[in-house]
Amino acid sequence: MSGRACGAYGALSAAHLDALATRHRAALRTVLGDGPVLRCSLEPHADGPHMELLHDGGAAGTALWARWGAAGADDAVLAAADCPAAAPDGGPCALYLGHPGGHSRWA
Numbered sequence: 446m447s448g449r450a451c452g453a454y455g456a457l458s459a460a461h462l463d464a465l466a467t468r469h470r471a472a473l474r475t476v477l478g479d480g481p482v483l484r485c486s487l488e489p490h491a492d493g494p495h496m497e498l499l500h501d502g503g504a505a506g507t508a509l510w511a512r513w514g515a516a517g518a519d520d521a522v523l524a525a526a527d528c529p530a531a532a533p534d535g536g537p538c539a540l541y542l543g544h545p546g547g548h549s550r551w552a
């Protein structure tokens with residue numbers, strides 16, 4: 446990360462696991478191997494669901510993201526295109542196309 450991240454914790458829910466098992470089966474084992482803990486990668490935000498990269502080994506230019514929110518209402522697994530922008534330090538943004546907040550990258 447180039448700066449602060451939301452960092453909110455979450456956990457894989459039944460909704461996430463159902464989505465992985467039915468629509469993203471190839472990624473399921475890798476995701477489970479990383480453990481059930483989710484941690485939001487977005488810039489700190491007051492509203493809206495949290496997001497964390499789940500799996501980056503699928504089709505080129507896309508990745509699987511876990512979305513979660515209060516009371517599980519927003520839990521979903523999304524296949525999202527990579528954000529094409531550059532982070533403030535010049536590297537590629539590690540988030541997805543259309544993400545809220547500023548661009549950031551893994552560090």
Ligand SMILES: [Zn+2]
Pocket residue numbers: 451452453485486487490494495496
């Ligand atoms: Zn968040």
Ligand SMILES: [Zn+2]
Pocket residue numbers: 528529530538539540541544547548549
């Ligand atoms: Zn971005």
